[in-house]
Amino acid sequence: MSAHSVLAPAGAQAARIHAHWLLLWYVCLAVYIIVGGFYLWVLIRSRRRRPEAPADRTHQVDRGLGKYVAVATGITAATLVLLLIAAAVTGRDLSAYAPKPDLRVDVIGHQWWWEVHYLNDDPSKMIATANEIHIPTGRKVTLRLTSEDVIHSFWAPSLNGKRDLIPGRMNELVIEADRPGIYRGQCAEYCGLQHAHMAFNVIALGPGDFSAWMRSELKPAAEPSDPVARRGRDVFMGAPCVLCHAIRGTPAQATNGPDLTHIASRRTIGAGTLPNTPGHLAGWIQDPQSIKPGNNMPVIPLDAADLQPLLTYLETLK
């Protein structure tokens, strides 16, 4: 189960937002009860009294009302000003910039998937992956957000608020997970036909697990030992797949679609559309348009004699 709720914060930033949310919740609840109580009181009171001719009492009623209106307006204005100050304080705390980010991750939005790059001063230690962002717990991670086509928005509710991915501009967002876990997020800015199927996972790991993950992610695709998997690799290299997908360690180096070097270790395919199982992967390869209509992966006819080895090969890409 992955956490995907503003009410289940797992990091300092989300906890700050949660605290502000609770403040608004209790203040608005109190206002609701008070106003509702007055409303009910007026209803009940007017039923008990017999109707009077209001014309000759007009001035007295207005004078009394004026005092109440002035007091209620004053209380409302004061409450709003206090809430405004609270919001400003929360905003200031959230936008406090981490001067020395421990980890920089580029997240590039595409229709309708997330391209993820781990930056490093040593280019040989850079990692390219898709739709999953692994982070170590307890460290501030700066996400540098941009887009290749239209405006998307990064929203992992358990970790922080929303930040847009705007083409031609780089935004930054700092996230930090307190404890290991899987935190789901999704695109929060309408970006086309499959905006609803553009989810991602932020997977927080303990420091040792995170280092192990980075080491395994840096490895290129291993040479398959199984002849069926080798046949599957030949199918991949001979089919339209190579025009869009990359598998490091093979001649396939295209960057139009998600990097598949470690596809078998991901939890979902299609940016959170399907669980990553061989059956779902087979259905996705055979007809992505019926699962995610309008997405940029075309229907490519493959015989069963080609599809099965291809699946075997893709399952070796852990």
Place this chain on the structure above:
Amino acid sequence: MRQYYGTILCVAVALLAGCQREQRSLRPLPANSSVMQQLPPESGLYPGGVAPAGQIDNPYAGNAWAIAQGQRLFDWFNCSGCHGGYGGGAIGPALNDKVWVYGGEPAQIFDSIARGRPNGMPAWGARIPRDQIWQLVAYVRSLSGEEPKSATPARSDGIEPTPFTIQNKVKGETR
């Protein structure tokens, strides 16, 4: 009766607005096995100037969404690497003019893409699905103004420093 003129007018406008709705086909086109085997003429010249009948039409002709997909694929598959951005020509011939070395009919352009041409045009038939080749055909024809202006892309996919449209290029205006 006169008090209903407004209602009748609104209903008529609403009904007319439903006409001519462009089809956006997200499913693959029905298989047409002959399109890969049929050999259209390789030249644009015909005796007497009359093109032979029987060439396969582009099912995506005049479809704005398909042409927009072709615009995306033109860069994705690096057609612009040889033919230049917007078909302006580089080491490959320009596609935004009226000169067609191997014919400018849709079937002939499909053939050029799918089976390749001498002097450097690769054969993409095994790499690009048939539907996407037709989308590229529609886009290539739109580059030289052969597609309706209403379906031709009005802007590029990326950020342009100056306003630039394919229609401007086709009309001969410079940037």
